[in-house]
Amino acid sequence: MLRYLFADMNSFFASVEQQETGLSGPLAVVPMAGVETTCVIAASYEAKAYGVGTGTAVHEAKKLCPGLRLIEARPDLYVRYHHRIVEALESCLHVDHVTSIDEMYGRLMGTECQPQNAAVLAYKVKAAIRQAVGTRIRCNIGMAPNAWLAKVASDMNKPDGLTMIMADQMPEALYRLKLTDLPGIASGMAHRLAKFDIFHVFQLCALSEHQLSVAWGSKIMGALWFAQLRGCDLPYRPTQRSMVGHSHVLARLAAWTQGVQSGSEARPGPRIAPGR
Ligand SMILES: [Mg+2]
Incomplete structure (x- = not known):
């Protein structure tokens, strides 16, 4: 039984710019126009095809993709689009969590x-x-019996994808992924798992609840991973990172916009997580 829908917009900032300007083709959003020392915040799918992505240095992006159009970020615009997207989703189903x-x-x-x-x-x-x-605003949708798995599913077909994972497809449905594709396993945790000789998702899925508890150093985390890897019905559980992430991103974007308008803040702009 499916319980959760997770929606993730594709190349969000770049798509908003394409929507607003009517431009198509390779486009990258940058913190400040005319500055070569900054990095790309978001790239359109056409630019991604040339190897330009979040974090690519502007001078490098120009080399990778001649004719790349650079657009200065407009955070207030992205916040307005965010609210319109939440409203559009609400017209179809109740939005439980904005992450x-x-x-x-x-x-x-x-x-x-x-x-x-x-x-x-x-x-x-x-x-x-x-x-x-x-x-121009497209999204990946993932659906699954628990919130964590719905997020994993949303990342499996891009762009504009729809992926469902049923409990009876677990754990095999995840075998083609890397450990660090799984939310909750960043490089530090992958390094820790390597000490237990866990290098692949199928090895992680074969661990008992006790072994997972040892690997995470926590009985609660062991029980959580054991259940979510088996497609049990579990609600959205904010991680420390996501709590800091969402509560601050909109505020930072708003503050940055005000700072830019009043000229009071030296930009590099907000720190924005990859994958926008
Ligand atoms: Mg996204």
Whole structure:
């Protein structure tokens, strides 16, 4: 049974710029126009095809993609789009948690939990965003029995994807992923797992709850990983990083905008996590 829908906008800032300007083709959003020493904040899919991504230095991006159009970030605009997207989703299902400027969860209810109905709902969400926000704003949708798995699923087909993972497809559905593709395993945790000779997702999935507890150094985390890797129904659980992430990103974007407008803040701009 599916329980959660996770929506993640594709190349969010770059897509907003394409929507606003009508520009298509390779485009990169940068903190400040005309400054070669900054990095790309977000790249359109056309620019990504040339190897330009979040964090690529501007001078390097220009080399990789001749003709790349650079656009100065407009944080206030992205915040306005964020609110319109949440509203569009709310017209289809209740948004349980907004986890970043371009990511949010909804909880499926009743017949929506059946895969066929869930797929209809997912396409309705995509259509609502296209209609109410703009045709350039596309998203990946992941659906699964728990919130963590729905997020994992959303990342498996990009752009504009729809991926469902059912409990009976677990754990094999995850075998093609790297350990660090799983939310909650960053390089530090991958390094720790390597000390236990865990290098692949299939090895992680084979661990008992006790072994997972030892690997994480916590019984609670062991039980959580054991359950989420088996597709158990678990609600969204904010990580320390995501709590800091979302509560601050909108505020930082707003503060940055005000600072830029009053000239009071020396930019490099907000720190924005990759994958926008
Ligand atoms: Mg995104």
